[in-house]
Amino acid sequence: MPLPLCSFVPEFFNMITYLAKRLFEMIPTLFGITLVSFLILQLAPGKPTDVLTEMNPKITPEARERLEKLYGLDKPVMVQYGIWLKRVVKLDFGNSFSTDRRPVLEKIWDTKQPLIDRRLFITFLINLLSMVVIFIAAIPIGISSATHQHSLYDKITTVFVFIGFAMPTFWFALLLMMLFGIHLDWLPISGFKSMNYEALSLSGKIWDRTQHLVLPVFISSFGGLAGISRYMRSSMLEVIRQDYITTARAKGLPEKTVIYKHALRNALLSIITLLGLSVPGLIGGSVIFENIFGIPGMGQLFYMGVMTRDYPLVMGILTIGAMLTLAGNLLADIGYMLADPRIRAR
């Protein structure tokens, strides 16, 4: 009996060191991401002061210089990066360059607002829901089209999936808004709460938010759904061809057990990694659909920040996005480790 414990302890130890190593590796990666982002941001033509000053006959060159000095834009780029980095280490993303001069962190995570109205939370919530939707929908679609390979069903889903891939999301979103918002009048078109939200009861509020979430979550999971279901299909096909599946079938197990118990577990392995890797895609997608649906999340804030060259805000969001992506990768690693003993042993 002591045997499993003996093998578990070094395994557990292995895991910890592996994770620690991974965590440690993330630091230079994050550092590199911020440096590259900062430089690219500076390379892009235009300055934060342009919005206020370009082609405004009331601005004298002196006034422009005053504004640039106020923002610290007169210093060399590397000095600016140094100043920025020094603050970020203390988790202070600085003040936004936009005329409201609010701290970046407050814009992203406003502690004065209820949780549901904080930008990072909104984006996180929608992405999480999309991931769940993708998982719930893509896996069965993938499995069934793998088990029914070359059938009519498989062909239909293939076509459907490619349409999903090719469809521009913003266009599809507008079509759905027209259908559900105007013709059927079932769902709100944009925003994240109704005009009379404050007057609603708690359940009314939850229902209101849910209604506002349906289209955005559907749209943001749609593209991912197409991709993940394809991966699921091919991964499943690969597993089904393995010898042990043939063995399982040969020993007379029902097909259901073979597929869902033996094949599925192995087929899921690669999907775990993919979900981890899809985090940056989802965050990037947030920028687009949050703007279409007028959802006050982090993506919308990012878009506005880029438009006005609000360097501290853009850098803040990029850094948080990078952290989330790295965290996603780490979670994928952990998931992989839990699912696959071969990796644990390494």
Added chain:
Amino acid sequence: MKLLFLKVCLLLLIAVVCGLSEGFPSSAPVESGKPAYGDALITGSIGEPSVLIPMLAGDSASHDVAGLIFNGLVKYDTDLSIIGDLAESWDISPDGLVITFHLKKGVKWTDGVEFTADDVMFGYKTIIDEKTPTPYKEDYLQVNKAEVLDKYTFRVTYEKPFAPALSTWGNLTVLPKHLLEGKDITKSELTRKPVGMGMYLLNKWTSGQDVTLDSNKDYFDGRPYIDRYVYKIIPDPATMFLELQAGGVDMMGLTPIQYTKQTNTDFFKENFQKFRYPVFSYTYMGFNLKHPWFKDKRVRQAIAHAIDKGEIVDVVLFGLGSPATGPYVPNTWAYNPNVKKYDYDLNKAKQLLKEAGWEDTDGDGILDKDGKKFEFSVLTNMGNRSREQTATIIQYRLKKIGIKVNIRVLEWSTFINEFIDKRRFETVILGWSIGIDPDQYDIWHSSKTREKEFNFVSYSNPEVDDLLEKGRRTFDLGKRKKAYHRIQEILAEETPYIFLYVPDATPIVHARFKGIKPATIGISYNLHKWHVPERLQKHRMEQ
């Protein structure tokens, strides 16, 4: 690069969507029910306000909202003359150097404290303060001395008479001293929770979603009929148009296609009223007057004759605009309709070019002179489709008289920093947003040709310099009118720019709102008089 392009688009769209401020009527079902209090007006905007203190704001969204919360000492009347707002009256000394404002008595900030001359003084001191990051400082640096004579009298003394001075005492310099004194204005609570005395007051601002304003029941010009004004932020214009149809938005600015085609259905005719009036801006083709070819007036005039402005308005703006003849908007007092006009006339154009020495000697269809072909480029900025389309039409038209035009579309900052500032251009297509005051000293005066200044075409004419000086140094409207009319005659004759068109603003408002009276300055100036008859009211306000 894509984001950059988006940036330009967004700015332009802001300009379009938020241009809801000037004008003439078009198709308004006029039916006035009895004014009743109540209901809410929901305006769609693609941009979100950033700060609600007018002097700190640089974007139009902030000014749209802050304009409802704060009032100025003076404002523009529907005929563009200046009338009192918080000022009951004012005296201007005969030499034009001293303006004394007599303020209205008993006006209260929405927190109950009385508004006095100290608040104006405080606002003035704040705007000229080095530490206040405001783009509007310059006008106030012209003030020599400002003094509070008593609670209701405020006096400013200028070094030189300055005609636009009166109009600068709008809402930029009125701040609640009792709330802001001794505080850093940029870090003040008031940037997001302003206290004003205007027709509306802030109820709630939810970042990225909406700004909700409630009517100021004690507004000194009468309680607004519409109880609530919601400024709803919808960054995507297509989504906003869908919201309009679904009833989520009551008022927005339309694009030319939306105005002429998409809203031409029975549904829109029954449920909405559309308006149309010129925006205070114009689009032009500017010549680099330092360039040897364009130094010759005849060449510029020939090009003017070869461009059909009517065609540009029809094609680019779907007819929603008017051909421009000078740097002012038609139907304003400064506008001079009787200037030299350049009809579309190819023969005249060819003849003028011939006089200037341009002829097609080698028979390749392109004019030449001293062995050089007449080929130049038109620069314009990326993301402004109407300017790009205008350039293409000009290219096509000029080919007909043997001039080869190349179009270069550049990203905004590159365009300004590398080409305009360094004078590395032959011609440009750009636009100016113009203020209501006709002073255009910065654009035409020969002293304004330094880098980053606005006379980048290097226009220089002593008579125009003199008239510009005269125009801004007198308060006499007749004299000013004469000066600006003469300037337009000279500009039309000399053609440093070819003035192309003045676009129209095309807002749409739900039909239940009555009392909208379109004027040259737009529709929203009398927002507090808009009302919805009781039976048509849609939103019930919980009190």
